[in-house]
Amino acid sequence: MKVTGDQALVKKINKSIVLHTIRKHSPISRAKVSEMTGLNKATVSNLVAELCNEQLVTEAGPGISSGGRKPLILHFNSMAGSVVGIELGVKQITAVLCDLGGGILEEIHRPLDNHQLPHVLGEMKGMIASLIATAPNTPYGIVGIGAGVPGMVDENGVVLFAPNLGWEMVELRALLEKEFGVPVTVDNEANAGAQGELNFGVARDIRHLLYISAGAGIGSGIIIGGELYKGARGYAGETGHMSIEADGQPCSCGNRGCWELYASEKTYDQPDLHLPARTTPELVRYAEIGQEDALRHFNVMGEALGIGLTNVINSFNPELIVIGGTLSVARDWLIEPLQRVVAERTLPYHKQQLQIIFSELGSRGAMIGAAFAAVMHFLGDTRVTL
């Protein structure tokens, strides 16, 4: 949105800068904040006073002197409120209660076998309610709910299309906001995962990140300039339906030879394929004991992942690629063929700085990212571009 400048805006910008500086670097002194941001000491003092009043920042006594007066240590008050993050998967729902710093207070799982909207919604509401019930007593209470879903989501939190759930046009945000009366953010599961990795995972402070969520399908979350990119109608990143074989197998999406037919858990569905099991965790166990079919299949999938990744690298040119999702537990068997194919196929200049790593948050990244989106919505963020 285009905004004009006035003093209120200036204050908003600076307050946002101070708050997020403290959030990212606490414990920190006012002097240090002033130095880092370039803001005058007096300005920082005033804004910190307001933030303390609002209980978003707390003062925690004197720190260690570095040759002069002792600094007064400031902390971001993670306990000013809490949020719920919930990830709707195809086979399960997972949810967390987080503080404002992304710290997990409570985590619950529930298997899911029925994808009917009323049932799923009932489960979600039940889980959220039980997490809210366990929430600690905080100044702001529950300040928001963030959800990650395996499908396309528009800017109003409507799930446009979730093929793996059989959903279309589900107004998830409205439904949850009505139920709980707090702001709800709904996002694609891969987008949420990207946010999770960016803020709490292996991708901290990366400017251009590509997060690949490989599981029942393949989705991707795109971070550009430190911010989540969503396409024209809010659902970019359906890279799983990028064709890597122009005349390949037909896909349910209408295209042919889609990446996720070769590099996701959908490969397990091929009936003529020799496999000792049809789920990733089981196949991992077989691979661990050296079962040949499992090893061979992971090798094939790793190569297929690499082929699709190359395409994304050549058009997106990210600094870092993080691979998450349920398939990421097979890291040890996928990474070698994957990196080999990428190294063979990418443009020489891309190889120099690109890193490909697997997620540490695993499948929890999306849930944490969803929670974080809710936190950021609460805290706000105002910035200037030149």
Added chain:
Amino acid sequence: MKVTGDQALVKKINKSIVLHTIRKHSPISRAKVSEMTGLNKATVSNLVAELCNEQLVTEAGPGISSGGRKPLILHFNSMAGSVVGIELGVKQITAVLCDLGGGILEEIHRPLDNHQLPHVLGEMKGMIASLIATAPNTPYGIVGIGAGVPGMVDENGVVLFAPNLGWEMVELRALLEKEFGVPVTVDNEANAGAQGELNFGVARDIRHLLYISAGAGIGSGIIIGGELYKGARGYAGETGHMSIEADGQPCSCGNRGCWELYASEKTYDQPDLHLPARTTPELVRYAEIGQEDALRHFNVMGEALGIGLTNVINSFNPELIVIGGTLSVARDWLIEPLQRVVAERTLPYHKQQLQIIFSELGSRGAMIGAAFAAVMHFLGDTRVTL
């Protein structure tokens, strides 16, 4: 860059808003600017006075009353200075002298057959110098030079890699700035084309645009949120080297089955292919008289373009795709197979709003976009995001 807020920033923001509002909507009155921007009338008056002093805005007498005092009409002063835009192609160099409004004052072409750096640089310098010599007498004179090149460019204006020219690590910006003593912006030709279409072509005011430059290869310029997106090191958009055939022909880039092997002028190089000619303009002439080999080949290329486009649509989800470059003159024979394939293959939700059109600026888009980049560099742009 992260910037703190103070009154100077406020003024900069508002002045930028006023200037660009006048630039885009002139002729316009102060009152109208105030209404459009939300800025106070007095604020607008003050800032306009400064812009008039700086000769960036001119007052052009009274306009037509709408029931009260006549407005004083303001114009953006396109003639406050001029810029040179130059596009380095594989077979030719084209350059323009533009005013600050993107109006073409002078345009020159020169064929190119020798890609040796000293020769190319000499040609470019000669063309720029001759355009500068014809520049009208303006308050600011030549305020910048913008160049579009067929290769990867980093943020310092270094041409990292231009396979079709055989260039590597050419410090084009530094070389030109040293010669002419004005700011130089260097950009990938597809990025420049995207800027051209966004500001002066068929894509005005589109937020998420994908510009495909199809010619000797395929490049793409990506506009996200109204701004040019460049990857981690400034050279995203090499979509031509996206594989659409995992085990296809090997490409000079190291990958296999690259899109541009099937959908660019590179297809003409296949020796076993029956074609009446090996350049796009000639083939177009054959197609016009119904020559079958030409028609068939354009059909095949159109389909191949559609296959690659589908991939980009599924991962980028743009609002609009503009196809430019030298291949765009074959529009009439490419568009049907292209749109057919895209319609067959894209996800249902993508079809709803996506438009695919061919450029009107044709191959001049890149040159105009390069000139525009130089203009924007001169005028500056400060904005706030919430």
Added chain:
DNA sequence: CAGACTTTGTATATTGGTTAAACAAAGTTT
């Protein structure tokens, strides 16, 4: 056609946030 109303643009006093500079507080170094 005269008075009322509209629209455009400017002048004036007020507001409010940042800032530099002085200052106070609390430490370390020599």
Added chain:
DNA sequence: AAACTTTGTTTAACCAATATACAAAGTCTG
């Protein structure tokens, strides 16, 4: 013990936007 450092606050000044009043120049209406 005196000098220096570092941290944080107080004070006065500054300056851009703003609301308000006002001036200028038109149209509309009975």
